[in-house]
Each structure stands twice: as structure tokens, then as C-alpha cells.
Amino acid sequence: MPVVDVDPDELRELTGHDEKSDEELKSDLFNLGLEFEGETDDGELQLEFAPDRLDRLSVEGVARSLRYQYGDETGVYVPDTNDPDWTYHVEESVPEGRPYVTGAIVRDVNMTEDVLESLIQLQEKLHATMGRKRDKAAIGIHDLTMLKGAGVADETGHSITYRGIDPDGDRFVPLDADSEMTPADVLADHPIGDKFGHLLDGFDRYPAIYDDLGLFSFPPVINGRRTEVEADSRNLLIELTGTDQWTIDHICNIICYALSARGGTIEEVEIEYPTAIGPYEDVGGGLVRPDFETDTKHVTHDRIETILGVDFDQREVLDYFARAGLSASVVSGDAADDGAIDAAAADTADTPDTDDDLPDRVADADGVVYAVEIPPYRVDVLHPIDLIDDLGRAYGFNELDPRYPDVGTVGGRHxxxxxxxxxxxxxxxxxxxxxxxxxxxxxxxxxxxxxxxxxxxxxxxxxxxxxxxxxxxxxxxxxxxxxxxxxxxxxxxxxxxxxxxxxxxxxxxxxxxxxxxxxxxxxxxxxxxxxxxxxxxxxxxxxxxxxxxxxxxxxxxxxxxxxxxxxxxxxxxxxxxxxxxxxxxxxxxxxxxxxxxxxxxxxxxxxxxxxxxxxxx
Amino acid sequence: MAGIEAAETVDQLTPEMLTSGEWDDVEFAEYNVEADAPEIEGGRKHILRQTADRAKDVLVGMGFQEMDGPHADADFWINDCLFMPQDHPARTHWDRFALDVPPIQELPDQLVDRVESAHREGVGEDGDGYHSPWDRDFAEAVALRGHTTSLSMRYLSGFAGADIEPPKRYFSVEKVYRNDTLDPTHLLEFFQIEGWVLAEDLSVRDLMGTFEEFYAQFGITDLEFKPHYNPYTEPSFELFGEHPTTGEIVEIGNSGLFRPEVLEPLGIEADVMAWGLALERLLMLMYGFEDIRDVHGTLCDLELLRETEVLQ
Known part of the structure; x- marks a missing residue:
């Protein structure tokens, strides 16, 4: 299970709860499912948790979850984004085994040593989990001011280019090295190359990302030294490559949310694939990223009560969803039930809640149905049952009274x-x-x-x-x-x-x-x-x-x-x-x-x- | 021997004395009845087996039927039916004992299609699948089961031939295999207590009530339910209990309600709650053993097995 190291002082600062003792924090974290495992040499809390909430792989995400738990924040939050200036141009030469790219620009991050450390940890943990040890997704974060890229199509804007190159086709200075190396040299002679080189087994062209000055990133292995992020870097370019667009897009969202919590402004980028067929058929030839569009799933009041074994009124359901960082609204059912709907509609004005938007099955369903909006950093919500689980956690599963099921069966041995x-x-x-x-x-x-x-x-x-x-x-x-x-x-x-x-x-x-x-x-x-x-x-x-x-x-x-x-x-x-x-x-x-x-x-x-x-x- | 009349004192009562009536005329030499007798061992059931049988007794008493099925099985039954994505870390070489035998000869085709669809598209109108590869060849590969939930899948699918009209309770206490490092608390093969209940409208409270009842039979009370994540259950809980002698809070199981992505492909319309627990953990809790290798396997210490108090 993933372990994340969190500085308790940073956690207090980011949650705005200076008064919380370490012990109180540990107990609040346990209720979120983050178990205290021990302390690092620097006094950071080592928190272990199940690999579903990957948005909690850094102190920023943990703090966000705590703020929801404390009731300091409710409902879905989506950061504002600025229009794209940079284009990620993808050439046909890109290796078949790693066709997808995504990313974002983040400006004015309040970077410090601690923020940088947290960002590096987040990147490593995302590589290890969702990134399947960089096989499925590799993240590169660069100092934007070190990049120089004129627009490709016209003279406006900026661009970088993702292409496939011969293993010995170019040279760059990788991180933790002093001299220029080719990608093949990196695999042969650099310690990181030794660790991740196997991901390129069978590739005749290696993935490489260029700006006007040349090669600056060799995914999924290593970045170039030129664009290395330092403790005083404020403007960042994020690029991710991988084998699945959805996966890299969602990892990108998690990173953007973390940087947004550090004061960063998110700026969109345009992804320009060489074609809209082959591997790009499902995603299309051109994308704008990050994709902060929220997902909506529908869950019935009846199912919530059955699964949790508790009677709720609608207002409570809407409130618990909000405390879980979700935005729910009643979209069908007996509106006269307890008058809670108006309050709900006011709370969640952003949620589409008109009957026109609904699939027929929801409008026809018996009883109350909630449309639940899910924020773009969540990667674990596959089915409405996951929303009921979130509601149960917000309610507090340990509040439930156990009961022995009143079901008769006959036991016996094989x-x-x-x-x-x-x-x-x-x-x-x-x-x-x-x-x-x-x-x-x-x-x-x-x-x-x-x-x-x-x-x-x-x-x-x-x-x-x-x-x-x-x-x-x-x-x-x-x-x-x-x-x-x-x-x-x-x-x-x-x-x-x-x-x-x-x-x-x-x-x-x-x-x-x-x-x-x-x-x-x-x-x-x-x-x-x-x-x-x-x-x-x-x-x-x-x-x-x-x-x-x-x-x-x-x-x-x-x-x-x-x-x-x-x-x-x-x-x-x-x-x-x-x-x-x-x-x-x-x-x-x-x-x-x-x-x-x-x-x-x-x-x-x-x-x-x-x-x-x-x-x- | 001077001064003692041998005819009157004897050591051993013999059949001849009894038939001749001589016993009435003799005196029996006194024994030192406090002296130690030679040690004998006698046959006894292995203590881990005693613990397994105890768990089985409790479960049968609670209305559970026992399951049986293969140790070497297709990954389909071990993992795919459980909605474990094929690129899940637990399905890599590092955790799994793949076997050098040809792929399974027969899987129920329609079920395979439904399971593949659940992985790719999810189930239900709002359902999403995984963004992971899915390959039938991997599903057909044979490995040692990493959990006995493979049996639950065979039973719930009807493939094991059992009637699965709700309500039903099923269990097994059988071996599972994990490619872990052998150490005092981890074995490469160990027993898993597996149980599930199939019924209409089960809730988290029913699950909690069932476990309280089960663990109370072993003296473990005051259970804590920590919300957890498993790919195959939602909601999911790790169970924690207090060690009956040391008072330490220890993890004693993993549980939850099977996800719709597990149940719908199997054709199950009711709810199913399930849980798993390592039998060795229960044994170590009950006896306070420190090294499980002394008990289970060829490194076992016969003296420890002989001296350990039997389970009541």
C-alpha cells in the first residue's frame, strides 16, 4: 500500500488549523483511512493508505480531504484555467508503444524547498501507483523559463514537440550528469537508465521531447538538466507520456490540483496529434488539457439507505455528499418530501439538475435520485456504489450499529x-x-x-x-x-x-x-x-x-x-x-x-x- | 532380602494368580506412586488444524456451507471475476505463482465476455471500466490461487454446480499461495478463512453484525471497522480487534460488499457480503506464537506441537 510522508506543520498550514495537535491530526487522518505508520528522521508523519484515493499522495491532497472532513470546504471545487499559449505538437515518428501525451502550464507557484520536496514525492508516488512504475505513465515537470519554443503552425504562441528518435540520434545533459549523452548512453551508463531502460525493450525509436533549443526530456526515463525545477522556479511546464490517455490526463489533474493549492494558476495547453486515426481514434486529433470537466453519476436514495442500513432525509444526504467533496442534487422523486430540495439546489447551483439532461431511466425511477458531480482529481469512482461508500465515510461507518442479518440458511461440511x-x-x-x-x-x-x-x-x-x-x-x-x-x-x-x-x-x-x-x-x-x-x-x-x-x-x-x-x-x-x-x-x-x-x-x-x-x- | 518372605509379597498381578485364587494370599509390593513415568506422546491433531476445525465448527453453526475447489486455477477465477485489473500489481510476477502448465481448457464463454465487458466498460449506465489492458490469454493462464475467493466466484457463477438462489451462506478454510518473503509472520502458503452471504438488501450493518458474532466465538470483541479499498468490494473494511491477552489492536480481516462489477457478470441480482482472514493470524492471536514457521511446514518443531495445549 502507498505510504506518503507529510509534514504536520505544513498540514496545519494548508488546512488552516494551527490548533490541531499531532495526535488530533493522526486521529482525523485515521478516520480518512490514512494510517499513521511512523515518523521519518525529519519528523514527518508516514501515512499508509489503500491505493484508491491517489489524489492524497501529497500533503496538498491530504489537506484538501481534511478540509472537507472538517466542513471547511464543501462540494466540488474546480480551479479556473487560462487559455492555452503552448502547444504540444506530436509527430508521427512517436513510438507506437507510447503514443499519448498530456500536460499543463502552471504559473506563479509559491515554490519553496518544502513545496518542491512535496512535488517530487507526489511525482514519485504517482509513478509507482497509477503510472505502473512509469510503464503506463511518466511525468516530467520542467522550469518553464528555461524553455524556448516558437509556435509551429503560425508565429503566435509557443510549442514543444514529442517525437521518436534513433537511440543514438541526439545528445542532451540528463539530470545528475555533467556531460552530454545520447538516450542509448543514458540506458547504458546512467543509474536511472539502468532502472527504467527495460520499459523501452523492443523500441526501435525512443521517445523524446524537444523545444527550440533541443532535446530536454527523455520519457519515461529522465529529464534534461537544463529545465530542472529548483526551489525558486515559479512557472512550470508539465508533460506526461504514456500508454493510456485517460490515465495520464487524470495524473495531470492530480498534479494541477496540488500546485493550485500552492498558489499556482493553471494554464491550458493544446495537444496536437499527427492524425485522428489509429491510437488517436478514441481521443481525437486535437485536445485541450488539463481536462477539468466533472463526471456525474446517479444514485438512488433507496440504495443509499439499503447499503448503509440507515434512514436519511434528503438534506442529510446532500450534506454528507458535500462533505465528501462531491456536489449532489435531487433530480427526480417526491419533491415535497421535506422541502430540502430548494436548499440543495441553492447549494449546488453549478450542477445540471434539469430533467432535460436526464437519461430516461433516472426520470422513471421510483423514489428519489441524486445526480452527484465528481471532481476531476478522483480516479476511483467507477460506479454509483463508490459514491455511497464516500457518503458512508462522511457519515462515519463506526457510527453504524451492527446487526445480525435475519436470514436463515442451513450449514454443513463438504x-x-x-x-x-x-x-x-x-x-x-x-x-x-x-x-x-x-x-x-x-x-x-x-x-x-x-x-x-x-x-x-x-x-x-x-x-x-x-x-x-x-x-x-x-x-x-x-x-x-x-x-x-x-x-x-x-x-x-x-x-x-x-x-x-x-x-x-x-x-x-x-x-x-x-x-x-x-x-x-x-x-x-x-x-x-x-x-x-x-x-x-x-x-x-x-x-x-x-x-x-x-x-x-x-x-x-x-x-x-x-x-x-x-x-x-x-x-x-x-x-x-x-x-x-x-x-x-x-x-x-x-x-x-x-x-x-x-x-x-x-x-x-x-x-x-x-x-x-x-x-x- | 533377609527376613522377608517372598511368597507373601509380589510385584505384578498375573493372570495365573487370578485363575488360581493365589491373589488372595499375597501382598502387593508398594510402588512409589509419585515417581515419574516414561513420557509418551500419543496421536494428536495438528494445532493449526485444530484452529481450522474450530473455525469450521463456528461457521457451520452460523449456517455456512463449505466450498471446495482447485488450488491451481485460471487467473480468470482467481482475479478477473474479482474485477482485478490485469495490470494490478498483485497480478505481476512478484506476487503470483504462475504454473508451467498449458492454459485452462474450458471457461464459460458468456461469463468471460461479461467479465471482459465489466473490465472495459464497467456495468450499469453510469459505470466506467478500467483503463487497463484485458487479454483472454492472461485470464486462461493457470496459477496457484492467491486467495480462496476463486472458490466463491466458481460457486456464485453456478460453475461449481451449487444452487445460488438467495439466501445462501458459504465458507472455506483452505490454502492460498503468495509469492512473499518467508519470515516469522509470512508464509508462502497459508490458510485463508473465506466466507460470504448472499441475500436481498444486505447492508454494511449486517456485515458488521456477522463479524462481531464470528469473532466473539474466539474471544475477540470490540471490533473496529476501518474503511478500506479492495478492487472487488465496496464499501470495504479492514477489521481490527483487540488481542485477548496482550490487549494490542491488530488487523484480523478484510471484508466488504461485492461490487456490481463482480456480481452483475455472475448474474447475481441480490447482495453479497464477503470476508477473508488468515487462519495463521487467528492461531498466533490465540496462542501467542512468535514464529509461524515452527508450526506450519517441514521446519516445524515436534516438541512445540506436542507441548502446546489443545484447543478447547
Missing amino acids: ERTRLEDTVRTSLIGLGFEDLLNFHMISAEANYDRLNIDPETTVDDADHRLVGAGDPVEITGPYSEDYTQLRTWVLPSLLMVLENNTHRAYPQDLAEIGLAAEVDDSENTNVAERRSIGAVLARNDATYEDAKARLAALCDDFDADLETPPTDHPTFIDGRAADVVIDGETVGVIGEIHPQVLVDHDLELPVAAFELRLDALQ
């Missing part, structure tokens, strides 16, 4: 686990200590150390060695101890014996657990079964001890047991048998081979058996 439990009870009655091991194992532990080869068959293809079989392997495992699912249980039990040679004997252990192998007759291509494994580790353990217990177990389940001799390299020659139940071979029993014992550092005999659980059904 027959598979009932069988497993009954067999386990019998094994325990026979003196076995019940064990619980991992289903993942290494090939070495599963096969080699048990002296078997996965492909061994005993006499024909249908009579495979118990424990052999095609392993279900983990793709690219991190740990050499866990590379596949076990094909049988005995290897796990022998490892437990190996790790417990310092504990008292006898060690009579049993486990009923999952074993699996590749099987193309299964829908998932994996055959999963429960297998019973048992070991008797004691100074005088013999085949007879194991067979006596296996026979008692089979007897409990009225299963007819035979033990014809078999060859199995895990066991001593002449002391191993197939477990045949009701005529079918379902397992193996015998005395473990001394080689296997020695390999597991065991200094006493072990008798063992393994069979399929469903044989006892």
Missing part, C-alpha cells in the same frame, strides 16, 4: 473434507501425530532424496511408481526450495523427521494433504488429490508395524486391503508392497531404504505408507 477428517481421526487414534506441511517443494526433495526418477514406471505405463509423475512446476521460482507442487506426501514427512532428530522418539507422523501432477485430462491441466502419508520412526520400526496400522485404518473404512510385493527404490528390496484396496493399486508400503534414511540424517529405521485418500471412500 463431503471431501468430511472424509479427510474421519480418516485423520482414525490415524490419530492409531497413535500418529497429525502434521501439516507445504504443498510446494523442490524437485530434489520430492524425487532425488527419495531415490526415485519422475518418469519411472513399474511394469507398464498405467502402473506408475507412487511418487513419480509429471511435476506441476512454478514458472520462474524465486526460491530453490519451492519449485513445484509435491507429487506425494512422504517427502514432507521425511523432511520433518530430518529437522527433528533432536526430539524424542518414537516419531509416528501422518499427514493428509494435497499432492498434484500435470494431467491433460483435467480442465486446469493439473490433477489434484489428497494423499495419506504415514511414517513410523523408532528403533525397532518394521514393515509389520506399518502394515498393522494400515490394516486397522482400512478396517475402519471397510476397505479390503492386499499387499502384493513391489519394487520401489524408496524402500528396501523385498520389504515393499503395493497398497491394493478393493482390487485397485492406490499406494505403497514398506521399510524406507537406508540410503534415503542416511540422506535425511536419520539414524534409525523408518517404516512408511502412502495411499490416496479417496481409496477409503
